[in-house]
Amino acid sequence: LHFDYKFDPIGGKIQHYLLEKSRVVKQQPGERNFHSFYHLLYGENDLQEYGLNLRAEDYHYINQGNCCRVAKIDDKRDYQQLKQAFKIVGFTPDEISTIWKIVAVILHLGNLKFTDVDGEHCSITRSNDKNDQLTWISKLLSCEEENISSTLTSRVVAARNEVIQARQNITRAHYGRDALSKALYERLFEWLIKYINKTLSKGTNDASQSSLVIGVLDIYGFEIFQNNSFEQLCINYCNEKLQQLFIELVLKQEQEEYERENITWQHVDYFNNKVICDLIEQSRTGILAYLDEACQTVGTVTDEMFLDSINKALKTHKHYSSWALAPGDKLWKNVNNNKSFLIRHYAGDVIYSVDGFLDKNRDTLFDDFKRLLYYSRNPIISSMWPEGEKSITSVTRRPLTAGTLFRNSMISLSNLLSSKQPFYVRCIKPNDEKSPTLFDQTRVEHQIAYLGLLENVRVRRAGFCHRAPYDRFVQRYKIIDCIRSRLYPRGAPTRENAAYICQELHLNNDVAYGTTKLFIKQPISLFQLEKKRTEGLQFIVTILQKYTRSWHQYRLFRREISAIKIQNVYRKYRARSYISKLNELFRNVASTDDLGKNIRWPAPKPGFVPMNNLLKQMYQRWRAFKVIQRIPADQRATFELKLLAGDYLKERPSFLESSIRQEWKGDYLLLPEENAHSIEYRKSISELRGKDGFNHVLFSTLAIKLNSRIKMDERAIVLTDKYLYKLDPRKNFHVKKTGISINDITGLSVTSGKEQLIVVHLVSNNDLVFYMHTKLDRVGEFVGLIAKLKRKSSNFTVDVQRYVSAQIDKHNHIINIISGGVDKVEFRKGSNKNISLLLPNSD
Incomplete structure (x- = not known):
């Protein structure tokens, strides 16, 4: 959020991190897909335009959580508000229509079925009624049915300027369908953010963007489900990185600052989760590194083989475990032992199933889909897929895996937050039932413990509630009444000046003097300083008001004098202009037969009406005199x-x-x-x-x-x-x-x-x-x-x-x-x- 010098918002910019696109194709029990799908189905009156003739519960991509309807969410009202928001931001009717077409395409893709041909090949299952999914996908994407069918059931591989078309089995076809659905949603999401940023950036400039900025980060919390997969590993890794950042900025830096300023303090022990972050993200020995290595290995590599590789590499790590390393542990009871491993997170132990880890990490969208969408007849959809312009024979580099992209995003986010001054808002779940009336004390205490809130409070209590550099402290509190006139001689504020302020206000027993900063222990002392400063502000405000009013009145006076001068000059100019125009019109009237009788007088300005009437009278008398002169004397x-x-x-x-x-x-x-x-x-x-x-x-x-x-x-x-x-x-x-x-x-x-x-x-x-x-x-x-x-x-x-x-x-x-x-x-x-x-x- 960008603010001007008056702290009024003038613009903004949205940056997205870690879009949970896996939610598009799969949800945990009790969860919904993204709201846009339900908004469209429950809010749009003409669903036939999108071919959505089924109930919301009948669409595979949004019914897996078994909660299409939520009592406290009015999807129909939210849909109308969203349409109004589109118009306010500036989306055109064609752009709004395309947005909902893409959302509808994803719903149709989820219900697309495949028929096995011979175990190695498959085809799209068609229906003869108006609900045929492929027909509607083709219509909404503005692509040919034949091209969509071919792209979903086969894959084009380019090597050494040769093109080979490989048929897909049902498993690979479902994988391609889901990858396309996730990619469509991701590209639409990114396109929307770019469009909104374009609107929000109007009125901002480089100067405003480099200062007076507030960033708000909203990110998902820690997840522990009955079945935890690759998505939960990424989400929990994200929370580990944010917790590490919290430790660095709030706990570690707090105590390091006391040491640097030579302040006596009581050391507080806390758990540093950097070891868990390294377990997941380290470049050569982390779980994500081993996962990338398994994905890039030539030949057949299974999820079980990946699990074996990390078991061997991480068997001595105290925050990692699996059934192969601890077969007697009760944790592995009722768990698929051959496909699971455990990480001891700061928030608790989480068992992950490696089933599908390799496919989810690759998350590869074949170039066939990119070419298909680039050549869409809809220019908005086509613009979302510029890489589809490449030749079918060109060989593309292996794309980065989902895990690597996620890790890079987290590192970028951490660097950005480290360069700022973050303020944390910790959300505590009172219960797991989503009930407003239940309070699970054990659950709450567990969250408070693993979020490090207790350590944070201990550090705050052992340390000081406020600290400020000496120059800033003196500049802020030098206006207090009893100090203002005799604070210090003119010159730079020093530590002695700060000590003088504390001495006059009897605060010496509640402050500590560091090398460069003054530390205040109790909030009541800070409140006392602020109260005295507020009282002193009245005198300063009176002086400022005096000079401001004087300057304002002088400015009004000068403006009034200037306005009078301008009006005077302008009136003279208008009068001269009007007289010049009349002179031009009546220049040679004395030599004409009618003496200018038929000349049309220009319309006078309101202030010139009396003068104009007088001029007309003068002209009429002159003309009468000339007419009479033409009459013989007798x-x-x-x-x-x-x-x-x-x-x-x-x-x-x-x-x-x-x-x-x-x-x-x-x-x-x-x-x-x-x-x-x-x-x-x-x-x-x-x-x-x-x-x-x-x-x-x-x-x-x-x-x-x-x-x-x-x-x-x-x-x-x-x-x-x-x-x-x-x-x-x-x-x-x-x-x-x-x-x-x-x-x-x-x-x-x-x-x-x-x-x-x-x-x-x-x-x-x-x-x-x-x-x-x-x-x-x-x-x-x-x-x-x-x-x-x-x-x-x-x-x-x-x-x-x-x-x-x-x-x-x-x-x-x-x-x-x-x-x-x-x-x-x-x-x-x-x-x-x-x-x-x-x-x-x-x-």
Whole structure:
């Protein structure tokens, strides 16, 4: 497990030692095979996909322990959790499917039967139903049935570029089948570990892997069964090596350190099991060495011959025995004397049966199987067997035996543990019945004795509970309150500094001073030191908090200042960028016809919206100025008048369609084409000017006026800069009543259509209603002139509606517009004080 400087886990790596692959094909009574087989059978809903149509109890490889079901294990739930774990680690659906296919293949291989042909040859027993094992093995491995059958029942031997195919008998075929099953499981196990390590290694680096590492080793315990074979020898040898390591690291090194540090102590005797480890592993005279020699001997060598060889070689060894060496011993009663030997382990005497020792030690997987699986159509399975690529004619070196591989793994593991600082967790079995309520005192005492726990306790009691180098001790405890200010002058911590600390805390009677280390005998003294240190930490923590807070606030302040500077520069940059973009867009607009009217403005950033609106206003004013400059000087007054009228007549479409485009002449009655009596009109206007003192006639036209009796009168409507006049064209444009002062006009009402109807609202609530005789739309011109004259008035309005209202003789009337049915314009009084304006179709 890899940790970062904050002690948070950042990754890991799995290393496997001593996979008990023999369990794949055989289990002791009361034992189960590996959990994955039961997970698949009890957890998968669609077992037909893998051809697993039998009960779990019917599969040979998992039923030998007679405990397929365990009360406290929920295989179905565990299977779902395992599938979820696969997804979390990152396995693809194809990879997950291949994993379960290999597990299913192993189950099918266990039920594969062979038929004897002539004593020397055999063939695979086939069935005609859907449970044919070979068919499913071929399908799941993606290999041809013929190739699988040939590989299981024969063997290809290459020698001197020649290939010889040797047929197998039933015994050899079963051996090959079991070797294939174990190899499939082992390769799958190794492939899974590599895949998981690849995921766990993400985020780690060489620096983190070389420090802040915790390793956890979980390994099987000592095994003594009714029938102990090669597997139990390997397992018990493993425990012997771990016990030897425990003795070296905990007992032997403890006492050697006291001698090295010149500390007075009481020697404790303990059993060193190195002699038992040498009995098994020694390179030339160990049991594994003799087993390898028997496996490599040319000719027929049996298990009994191997037993004879170790009996002769080890007959004087005090931890080895057999029936041939001690025939009268009661141990050999009810035991197959010719095939057994005894080793006196640290945990007790164990009798091993040599039956199958040679075959299990060879554990050879023929190259035929490797080639078969390498050429699988499943790329994942093929990648697990790269050595299958070799030519069929190539001669391979003799592989290392299972015992040698096991011994090498144990030596590697021991070297790794020796280089670390191990902590032991000893598991004690309370009983052999797997019961949570039984406590077998004799069994427990026996385990405590052979695990060396008593010796370990004696060494601890005779020695010291804690030791530390002087420099580390002083560095840790110099912060204690009563010592901190007057501990020692500045310089390297020394033994005198450590002695001063112990003296101040009255611990001199419970410590010993070694050459390089200080030793503390009683835990209570160590607790006292730690308590005082914890109290002193409060002062140190306060100082650290003070400086940390100060540094943190200064950092926040500098960060805030920096952020303000960055924001300021960035805002200027954004503004410049935006202005530059606008400059680029509007670079030559002054020379274009539309002065950039159709240019699409870029979307401003949120902070630039006010500035953007201001720029748009500036641009619109500039463009309006340029447009006005293009208008001839004599037409600019009319243009401004049209703009003013347009502000009031936005709801009158005819104004935008025609009126704004036509020429406005103002005093139309001066024009002979408009008024045949223009001379009389001119005289009448001259008289009025002299009488009322106005300066200019702004607008004049012929119209039908609606009087107070709802009758129609022909009138000439004349607008000057001071008055609005109603003249009678039939009486030489004689003034009818006094002119209406511009100041008395409060507003106008016009229709939203093309009608030339105008209602002039007056302060007297007796409005002027008239309809102009013209084919052109002159409403806009009249509205613009009135609006210009009333520009300084805040309550002037122009109402544009489909139906207009008017105050006539202080009564409110609604004027409805009706087109058609008449030859000329007429006003008619209707019901409910409504007035109808009848217009010919042409109007």
